[in-house]
Amino acid sequence: MSDTPVRRTSLHAEHVRLGARMVPFAGWEMPIQYSGIVDEHNACRNAAGLFDVSHMGELELSGPLAGDVINERITNDASKLQPGQALYTCCCQESGTVLDDLIIYRAGAEAWMVVCNASNRDKIVGVFEAASKGRCEFRDRSDATALIALQGPKAFDILDRAGADAAKLRELRPFGFRDAVVCNLQTTVARTGYTGEDGVEIFVGWDDAPALWSQLLALGADLGLKPVGLGARDTLRMEAKLPLYGQEIDDTIHPLEAGLGWVVKLDKGEFVGRSALVAAKEKGSPRKLVGFEMTGRGIARHGYELLDTSGNVVGLCTSGSPSPTTGKNIGIGYLPVELAGIGTPFLVNCRGKHIEAVVAKTPFITKKRPSSTSV
Amino acid sequence: MSTNDLPADCQFTKDHEWARTEGADLVVGITRFAVEQLGDITLVSLDVKVGAHIDEGKAFGTIESVKTLSDLYAPVSGTITKVNGALNDKPELVNDDCYNAAWMIAITPDSPDAANALLDRAAYAAHCDAQH
Numbered sequence A: 001m002s003d004t005p006v007r008r009t010s011l012h013a014e015h016v017r018l019g020a021r022m023v024p025f026a027g028w029e030m031p032i033q034y035s036g037i038v039d040e041h042n043a044c045r046n047a048a049g050l051f052d053v054s055h056m057g058e059l060e061l062s063g064p065l066a067g068d069v070i071n072e073r074i075t076n077d078a079s080k081l082q083p084g085q086a087l088y089t090c091c092c093q094e095s096g097t098v099l100d101d102l103i104i105y106r107a108g109a110e111a112w113m114v115v116c117n118a119s120n121r122d123k124i125v126g127v128f129e130a131a132s133k134g135r136c137e138f139r140d141r142s143d144a145t146a147l148i149a150l151q152g153p154k155a156f157d158i159l160d161r162a163g164a165d166a167a168k169l170r171e172l173r174p175f176g177f178r179d180a181v182v183c184n185l186q187t188t189v190a191r192t193g194y195t196g197e198d199g200v201e202i203f204v205g206w207d208d209a210p211a212l213w214s215q216l217l218a219l220g221a222d223l224g225l226k227p228v229g230l231g232a233r234d235t236l237r238m239e240a241k242l243p244l245y246g247q248e249i250d251d252t253i254h255p256l257e258a259g260l261g262w263v264v265k266l267d268k269g270e271f272v273g274r275s276a277l278v279a280a281k282e283k284g285s286p287r288k289l290v291g292f293e294m295t296g297r298g299i300a301r302h303g304y305e306l307l308d309t310s311g312n313v314v315g316l317c318t319s320g321s322p323s324p325t326t327g328k329n330i331g332i333g334y335l336p337v338e339l340a341g342i343g344t345p346f347l348v349n350c351r352g353k354h355i356e357a358v359v360a361k362t363p364f365i366t367k368k369r370p371s372s373t374s375v
Numbered sequence B: 001m002s003t004n005d006l007p008a009d010c011q012f013t014k015d016h017e018w019a020r021t022e023g024a025d026l027v028v029g030i031t032r033f034a035v036e037q038l039g040d041i042t043l044v045s046l047d048v049k050v051g052a053h054i055d056e057g058k059a060f061g062t063i064e065s066v067k068t069l070s071d072l073y074a075p076v077s078g079t080i081t082k083v084n085g086a087l088n089d090k091p092e093l094v095n096d097d098c099y100n101a102a103w104m105i106a107i108t109p110d111s112p113d114a115a116n117a118l119l120d121r122a123a124y125a126a127h128c129d130a131q132h
Helices: A012-017 A037-046 A066-071 A118-132 A155-159 A166-171 A209-223 A230-239 A274-283 B032-038 B121-131
Strands: A021-025 A028-033 A048-052 A057-062 A085-092 A098-108 A111-116 A137-140 A145-151 A177-182 A185-190 A199-205 A225-227 A287-294 A305-307 A313-322 A329-336 A345-350 A353-360 B010-012 B017-022 B025-030 B041-046 B059-065 B069-073 B078-083 B105-109
Touching (some): A028 A230, A037 A048, A037 A230, A048 A209, A057 A066, A057 A118, A066 A111, A066 A118, A098 A118, A111 A118, A145 A155, A155 A199, A199 A209, A230 A313, A230 A329, A287 A345, A313 A345, B025 B078
Antiparallel strands (some): A021 A028, A048 A145, A085 A098, A098 A111, A287 A329, A287 A353, A305 A345, B010 B017, B017 B025, B025 B105, B041 B059, B059 B069, B078 B105
8 A cells, every 4th residue: 555645537427336446646646556467458449438538737827938848858849740749759857868758738929738647746846847937937736637548440429429520520630639629518629639549639628528528428428438447558558568657668768679760850940868879879779669469378467578599588579468359469568679679589587487479560560541531 | 155156066275275075186276256256258278287296375377368378287186197188279178167177287186185184165255256
C-alpha cells in the first residue's frame, strides 16, 4: 500500500457501477479492466472503445509569445501549426533525453494547450511554468478538465448519434480539433488517440464527464461500444508500437534511438536538447527500438533481458504482452543496431528461461485509413 | 465469497491453489478467485517432471495472463506423479474449467496427512473476503 493519497477522476462512480477493477496508476485510482482485457481490446479493434484518460494533464499557455515558449521546449515544430491543429512531440532536457511525450494543440493565434502524461504532470507543469514566466500566461487546467477517448472503427458512427454538431466531426482531419457540442455538452474534440484505431479524444469539463460518458456508452451499445480500461489501452498501443513513457522512453533515452526522429526538427531553431540531439544524430545510436514476436513458448515482459543467440545480454524488453489481434506474443525493446533487422533471431530471458524471438515488422497491426476517407 | 462457490471435495491454500485427494495423490490447480484476479490466461508453464520431488511452497510453474505473471506453488511436499500437458496448448482451459479440466499437477505427499494442514472451504472463503 502506498502512502500517497490516491486521486479519482470524476468518472470513478461510473467505473465502479460498470464493475471495473480499480488499480493505482500514476497517483490515480484508474480502471484496469471491466469485462476483460481481451474482450475490451477486441471491442476497440472491431467496433469501438471508450476510455477515461482524465488523469492526463492539460496546461494552457496564452499570449503573443506562447507559441515561442512552447517551441523552445519541444523537439517538433509547433510554429507550423494553424489554429485547430495539434502535433505529437517530445519534450527533452539539455542532455537530449526525454522528459515526456506531449500533444501540443493550437487553439487560436495566441492560445495553446499542452497535454502531458499523468505520471509526468508535476515535472511538465514545472517546465512550462518556468518557461512562461514573464513571457506568457500559464495555467494548469488539469483539475478542471476531464478527457474521454472514443476509439475504433465505429467511433464516428457513434458520434453521428450524439447531436448535429457531433455528427460533423468526421470532417476533422487527423490531429485536427475543434470545440463541439457532443450529447448537449460543450467539449473540445481532437482526432487523436493511442490505440492505432481511428477515433477522437474529447476534452470536457470535469463535472460534465459522467453525463458525456454514460450517454456515449448508451448511444454506442448496440454498435458494440464497450468501456476499456488501462489493461487493453496498453495492449492496443503496443500492437500499434506507440511508445509509453517510463517504458520505451524515459529521461535516459533520446528520441532518435526510440524511433521518434520524425518528431525531432533539428532545423527549426534553438530548443532545449537540440545540441545534444545534433551530436547524437552525427554519432549514430548503437541501439534501436524494435518490435519482436516470440517464436518460442513464452511471454516477454517489461524489464526482461534480450540476449543474442549465444546467450549474451545485448538489450532490454520495454513492453511485452500477448497480442489479442495477432494471436502472437509480441514485444518492444532495445537491441543493438546490428541485431535490429527484421527477421533477426534472438532470445528473451523469461525469468531464467531463454525463449526464442525474432525482430518483427511494426506496427504489429496493419494501419487502417481514417473512416472519413473510406466511405 | 460463499463456501457454496467452492468445490466441496477440495482443500485450499492462501496462495489460491486447490488440492483434491484422489487415491494416494493430491491433484492441484488454482481457484476461481485466482483466475478472476488474473483475467484471460494466455500461458501455463508447468516446470516439473513426473518423478521429481517438490517442497511445499516451492514454485512448480508459472501462469500468465495478458497483464501479469504468477508463480504456482506446491501446497504440500511430495513427489510429482502427473503433469497436465493439455494446458500447454490450451491455457484457456484455466478460464473455462479451473476445478476440473485445468488441473495442473498431481503429488504423492511425503506425509499421508499433509493435506490436513490446508484450508477448508470456510477458512479459504474468509481468506478471499479479507483480500477484497
